[in-house]
Structures are given as structure tokens and as C-alpha cells.
Amino acid sequence: MKAKGGLLLAALGVLALPLSAVADAPSPTVLANTCFSCHGTDGKSAGAMPSLAGKSASEIAQRLREFRADERENTVMGRIAKGFSDAEIEALAAQLGSK
Amino acid sequence: MKKIDRRTFTKLAGAAGVAFSLPAGAGVALGKSPRVVVIGGGFGGATAAKYLRRFDAGIDVTLIEPSKAFVTCPFSNTVIGGLNTMARITHSYDGLRAHGVTIVHDRATGIDAAKKSVSLANGGDVGYDRLIVSPGIGFRWGAIEGYDAATSQTMAHAWQAGPQTVLLQQQLAAMPDGGVFIISPPVNPFRCPPGPGERISLVANYFKQHKPRAKILVLDPKEKFSKQGLFKEGWAALYGDMIEYRNASNDGTVVRVDAANMTLHTDFEQHKGDVINFIPPQQAGEIAQLAGLANDSGWCPVDQQTFESSMHPNIHVIGDASIASPMPKSGFSASNQAKAVAAAVANLLKGEAPGTPKFVNTCYSLVAPDYGISVAMVYDFADGKIVKVKGSGGLSPSGASAEFHKKEANFARGWYDSIAQDIWG
Numbered sequence: 001m002k003a004k005g006g007l008l009l010a011a012l013g014v015l016a017l018p019l020s021a022v023a024d025a026p027s028p029t030v031l032a033n034t035c036f037s038c039h040g041t042d043g044k045s046a047g048a049m050p051s052l053a054g055k056s057a058s059e060i061a062q063r064l065r066e067f068r069a070d071e072r073e074n075t076v077m078g079r080i081a082k083g084f085s086d087a088e089i090e091a092l093a094a095q096l097g098s099k
Numbered sequence: 100m101k102k103i104d105r106r107t108f109t110k111l112a113g114a115a116g117v118a119f120s121l122p123a124g125a126g127v128a129l130g131k132s133p134r135v136v137v138i139g140g141g142f143g144g145a146t147a148a149k150y151l152r153r154f155d156a157g158i159d160v161t162l163i164e165p166s167k168a169f170v171t172c173p174f175s176n177t178v179i180g181g182l183n184t185m186a187r188i189t190h191s192y193d194g195l196r197a198h199g200v201t202i203v204h205d206r207a208t209g210i211d212a213a214k215k216s217v218s219l220a221n222g223g224d225v226g227y228d229r230l231i232v233s234p235g236i237g238f239r240w241g242a243i244e245g246y247d248a249a250t251s252q253t254m255a256h257a258w259q260a261g262p263q264t265v266l267l268q269q270q271l272a273a274m275p276d277g278g279v280f281i282i283s284p285p286v287n288p289f290r291c292p293p294g295p296g297e298r299i300s301l302v303a304n305y306f307k308q309h310k311p312r313a314k315i316l317v318l319d320p321k322e323k324f325s326k327q328g329l330f331k332e333g334w335a336a337l338y339g340d341m342i343e344y345r346n347a348s349n350d351g352t353v354v355r356v357d358a359a360n361m362t363l364h365t366d367f368e369q370h371k372g373d374v375i376n377f378i379p380p381q382q383a384g385e386i387a388q389l390a391g392l393a394n395d396s397g398w399c400p401v402d403q404q405t406f407e408s409s410m411h412p413n414i415h416v417i418g419d420a421s422i423a424s425p426m427p428k429s430g431f432s433a434s435n436q437a438k439a440v441a442a443a444v445a446n447l448l449k450g451e452a453p454g455t456p457k458f459v460n461t462c463y464s465l466v467a468p469d470y471g472i473s474v475a476m477v478y479d480f481a482d483g484k485i486v487k488v489k490g491s492g493g494l495s496p497s498g499a500s501a502e503f504h505k506k507e508a509n510f511a512r513g514w515y516d517s518i519a520q521d522i523w524g
Contacts (some may be wrong), residue, residue, distance in 0.1 A: 024455050025455060026454070026455045026456060026457040026480075027454055029154075030439060030442050030454065030455070030456060030457055031457055033438040033439075033442075034438070034458065035459075036517075036521045037431055037434055037435060037459065037461070037518045038461065038510075038513070038514050038517055038518070039517060040520055040521055041520065041524065045517050046513075046517045046519070046520035046521075046524070047512060047513040047517060048509045048510060048512055048513025049510060049513035049514060049516075049517050075495070075503060075506050075507050075510060076461060076473050076495075076507075076510070079475045079491060079492050079493050080459060080461070080475055080477060080491065080492070082477070082490050082491040083459070083477020083478075083479075083490075083491030084477065084488075088457070
């Protein structure tokens with residue numbers, strides 16, 4: 001998984017993080033994949049949902065933290081962001097963010 | 100073609116002394132592509148097939164699905180309510196082919212867990228190293244007296260999308276103004292808990308525009324239903340007294356169906372409808388029953404980390420058929436489970452640890468074309484089971500503004516476009 005995962009990330013132009021710092025943490029890929037059901041594969045939205053593709057890692061992480069803290073107006077993202085820890089937000093943002 | 104159950108299949112295979120066309124090895128042979136077979140091309144199965152190839156393009160992935168195109172249950176209520184055509188909710192498998200998935204349009208009739216092979220209705224079998232089963236739901240025909248597969252041809256369930264969706268839509272279109280539409284949702288657990296509420300809403304929206312004197316009677320064998328507060332708030336605002344809802348305590352439980360007279364019998368009354376939508380009690384899809392993957396509950400017990408069956412090794416059951424509680428039986432859940440299971444299977448085939456899953460579920464419902472509501476939840480895997488992340492998820496706020504509901508309706512459509520692309524695109 002690691003070698004091929006690395007290749008896949010490289011192919012996407014995404015910098016590979018160490019797969020998981022903590023043994024039990026979900027991998028950045030597994031975390032990021034949860035976003036695609038609304039935001040489209042690799043964050044490319046097919047319709048009215050905002051695309052994540054093209055946004056930087058810091059912008060994605062910042063936005064998620066604001067949603068989680070109810071500091072940014074939203075419909076559903078506040079409820080979803082509250083399900084992710086700081087470490088998970090950093091990991092999935094690094095995975096999704098453009099470089 | 101005669102249906103082959105697992106026992107017959109095993110006997111046949113034993114008598115032949117060998118497996119049929121594509122023998123499965125005991126494990127992954129050195130230098131040979133690992134082989135994963137997926138049964139079912141819906142939200143769970145199609146996602147698993149695509150994401151297996153994304154995780155590791157060296158995996159040989161075969162998807163077994165009888166239909167040439169998949170019609171989604173999500174958004175089928177918009178077809179029933181006259182807002183969309185069937186084309187809007189029908190998806191071809193060309194996208195999966197482009198990802199290198201081999202599609203076999205056939206029906207799986209049995210699984211030999213010892214030989215690691217799946218038998219097909221048109222003959223032959225397909226071997227696997229790991230099998231992912233995503234069969235959706237089946238119905239407990241006859242569980243309510245008078246309702247079976249034959250009855251459903253005149254009194255639609257429309258809880259598997261396709262011809263049933265069209266049947267119900269056409270019956271509603273032909274119904275006279277002033278007619279009565281009766282809908283009876285099933286007992287828990289069932290596919291798409293907010294689905295009946297959305298169906299009631301979008302039929303009401305259709306009636307409001309085209310048959311304003313029509314009535315809707317809901318006969319529910321439960322005490323309450325998903326997003327009840329939000330739906331009732333929307334119904335009061337939009338549909339006045341068109342909808343009458345009766346729960347179990349108010350004689351809502353249907354005990355007998357008389358399809359010939361379009362009548363539903365409860366304990367104390369009988370209700371005649373011009374159109375009746377009867378949604379029967381459910382269980383895991385047929386192949387799960389045939390292959391011995393379901394337990395006495397009718398659903399499939401699994402290890403909630405990898406979704407590997409508790410009944411048979413090397414077989415993963417995902418989606419509606421699996422016991423993934425506290426996750427609801429939804430297309431979104433199935434697709435999220437499929438991604439985590441694809442990661443686990445790719446890791447396991449390499450002899451690595453499966454990894455820890457993380458899941459999200461969001462279910463949008465349309466109360467009207469410009470009035471959306473939602474429920475969401477985030478799930479961790481902890482102490483051997485799936486758990487809700489405390490403080491996450493929940494319902495749209497009650498008393499929200501029209502602007503909020505309009506946004507959620509737009510996001511409902513946006514969600515559908517994105518998840519369809521994420522799965523079949």
C-alpha cells in the first residue's frame with residue numbers, strides 16, 4: 001500500500017505525509033475520501049457543492065476549524081467538522097490541498 | 100436457468116472434482132494479480148470497485164451486476180413527484196470500465212466460501228482472493244398478509260428503483276383530483292429511514308400543483324420516523340391539512356393487504372386508496388441469504404473495522420445488507436463503507452494491517468423543490484465497533500429561514516451530482 005499509495009499521491013501532485021503518526025489513526029487517504037461523497041472525487045464537485053480542488057491545505061484546514069467552532073456561516077459543515085480532531089483536520093487538509 | 104443454491108453448488112463442484120471455469124487459488128499466488136470480486140453495482144459495490152482500483156491498480160477487480168445501468172433509490176422520489184425523469188437517476192457502468200473494472204452483467208446465485216468462488220446464473224463461476232458483497236435489500240414477502248412479489252406489480256413498493264418507480268409515478272399521474280394516496284412505511288430497520296418522509300413530501304408537492312383536492316394518508320407501524328420534527332414543520336408550512344399521519348399508537352400498523360380492492364387493513368379499520376404505496380419489511384439482499392451471510396435477524400453481521408463477514412472468511416459485506424449500526428442504511432453510508440473497506444482489502448491483500456476506518460453520513464431530503472433538510476453524523480472506529488463522534492452531526496435547525504432551506508435543497512441536488520460522479524464516474 002505504501003509504495004503504491006505514494007505513487008498515487010505523487011501522480012496527483014500531492015505531497016505524501018507519513019501514512020499515520022499514530023498507529024490507530026485513519027490514514028490521510030481514508031480521511032480525505034470521506035469528503036468526496038459531497039465534494040466529488042479528488043474534491044472536484046460535479047454540481048452545486050463547492051469544489052475543494054485547487055484550495056490550499058492551509059485554507060481547507062482553516063475553513064474546517066472555523067466551521068467546527070461555529071465561526072463561519074454554514075448549513076451542514078459545522079455538524080460534520082465537529083466530527084474531526086485537530087490532527088485529522090491537518091492530515092486531510094494536507095492530503096487534499098493543492099501545492 | 101435453474102437457480103443454484105450454495106449447497107447444490109458445492110455438491111456440483113464436488114462431483115466435478117474441480118471448480119468450473121476460473122479456479123481460485125488458496126491465496127494470492129506470487130507474481131499474480133490479486134483478484135477481488137464485487138457483487139452488486141449500487142452505492143456500495145460500485146464505489147468499492149472504483150476505489151480498489153484507485154488504491155492499487157494492480158488489483159484485478161470484477162464487478163458482478165445483472166443490470167446494464169443502475170437506477171438510484173436516492174432522488175427516485177423526485178421522479179415519483181414528477182420533478183425529474185428516469186434518465187436523471189440512471190447511471191451506466193462505462194465510468195467503472197474506464198477505471199479498469201471488469202463488469203460481468205450476470206446474477207450471482209451462490210458463493211462457495213471454501214473454494215473462494217461465486218457461481219453465476221448463466222453458468223460458470225468466478226474465483227476470488229477477497230469478495231465484497233453489496234447486495235442491498237430484499238423484501239420479507241408474505242410477512243404482512245397479502246403482500247408479495249406478485250402484489251407489488253399493482254401495489255408498488257418502489258423501494259428498489261427502476262420499473263417500480265415508474266409504476267408508482269404513473270399511478271399518481273393517473274389518479275383523479277380528490278383521490279386518496281396511502282403510503283405505508285415499514286418497521287425498522289430499513290433502507291433510507293428519511294425516504295418515506297421525503298416521498299410523502301414530494302407527492303404532496305405534486306398534488307398541490309396538479310390535484311389540490313387529493314389527500315395523503317400515512318399508515319406507519321412505528322411510533323415516530325426519521326427527521327419527523329423537520330418534516331412536520333415543512334408539511335404544516337407548505338401542505339396544510341393534505342397529509343394525515345397515523346403512527347402505531349393511532350392504529351397505523353397495517354396487518355393485512357387486500358390488493359384486489361386497493362385496501363389496507365389495520366387492527367381496527369380498513370382504508371381504501373386510489374393509489375397505495377406499500378413498503379414491506381426488509382432484510383439483506385437475496386445473495387446474502389443464499390450464501391449464508393445473514394443471521395437470524397435477516398441482516399449480515401460483520402467485523403465493523405473491515406466489514407469482513409462474521410459468518411464466512413474473506414467475504415466483506417457492505418451497505419444496507421450489513422449490520423453497521425449505528426450507521427443508518429443509506430446510499431451515502433454504503434459508499435463511505437465501501438471506501439474504507441476498499442482500503443482495508445487492498446492492505447490485507449499485501450499482508451498489511453487493514454487500517455482504521457472513518458465514516459461520514461449525510462442524508463438530504465427535499466420537503467419541496469426549494470425546501471431541503473438534512474441529517475449528518477461522523478463515525479469513528481473505537482473499541483472494536485463503529486461509534487458516533489460525540490458532539491458531531493445532527494439535524495438541520497428547526498425554524499430555519501426559507502433561505503436556509505433553499506440552500507439545503509440546492510446542496511441536496513449538488514450532493515446527488517457529486518456522489519453519482521464519485522461512484523459511477
